[in-house]
Amino acid sequence: MIEHVHYRVPAERAAEFEEACQRLSTEPECVEYELTRGDDEYILRIVWKSAANPLPEPLNAEARHFRATGIAGRGAAIPTLYEWLGGTEALEKLFDAFYTRVRDDDVLEPVFRGMDPRHPKHVAAWLAEVFGGPARYSADHGGHRHMVGRHLGRAITEEQRQRWIALLLDTADQVGLPDDPEFRAAFVGYLEWGTRMARILSQPGMDAPREEPMPKWDWPLPPWQPE
Numbered sequence: 001m002i003e004h005v006h007y008r009v010p011a012e013r014a015a016e017f018e019e020a021c022q023r024l025s026t027e028p029e030c031v032e033y034e035l036t037r038g039d040d041e042y043i044l045r046i047v048w049k050s051a052a053n054p055l056p057e058p059l060n061a062e063a064r065h066f067r068a069t070g071i072a073g074r075g076a077a078i079p080t081l082y083e084w085l086g087g088t089e090a091l092e093k094l095f096d097a098f099y100t101r102v103r104d105d106d107v108l109e110p111v112f113r114g115m116d117p118r119h120p121k122h123v124a125a126w127l128a129e130v131f132g133g134p135a136r137y138s139a140d141h142g143g144h145r146h147m148v149g150r151h152l153g154r155a156i157t158e159e160q161r162q163r164w165i166a167l168l169l170d171t172a173d174q175v176g177l178p179d180d181p182e183f184r185a186a187f188v189g190y191l192e193w194g195t196r197m198a199r200i201l202s203q204p205g206m207d208a209p210r211e212e213p214m215p216k217w218d219w220p221l222p223p224w225q226p227e
């Protein structure tokens, strides 16, 4: 439940009012909130876990309630991770180089022996979509369910997972993927999550995958850009 509350606050009470708003940080049912300010008025937006909660003084005023539509996003002022890393061309270069190195890797070679030769391009298409690029993996390669299905029953070990990630990061340096702190934090974050999911889903006894939305990855911090 999303609540919007409009307040008129005289200048002499502004500090007290803003302090009261900050106490929403300790509300157990509050997911997030944002206070925006006009000349002598404010709008407070609160996202509640379920139903809206009563607000303490001096915040209790007439509120309007809304539901999320799922329509939300970033504008073009902040590039997607996909744009930042150089798009499909850069991702294909990364995975071509990576799977070439996999052939000479003692830990990973047995895992990928007999691999489909289109595999590097498919993984590039997967990552492109996860990082905010074109939805080609969903459209042409079976989407999330297919990807999960390709890991089923492979019993990936922790050693294999760690080698996969280490070799991919080394290849990222080799092919010149951006190495700024924000991009690498996002990239490593996704790889940690994705490889751990792949290992868990590949263990014996895991059920056939269900249809699920593609994961979407974003910046943990916006990238630094010159003014």
Ligand code: HEM
Pocket (backbone or CB within 6 Å): 111, 112, 114, 115, 116, 119, 122, 123, 126, 127, 141, 146, 147, 150, 151, 154, 156, 160, 161, 164, 190, 191, 193, 194, 195, 198, 199
């Ligand atoms: C972020 C981590 C990972 C991503 C994004 C990823 C992505 C993918 C995708 C998209 C496919 C299906 C390709 C297709 O559509 O044909 C796939 C298949 C596969 N993955 Fe992963 N994977 C990850 C981690 C791992 C790890 C850690 C291993 C093992 C060490 C692994 C082993 C495999 C194997 C053996 C296949 C089947 C290859 C073939 O024969 O075509 N994956 N992966």
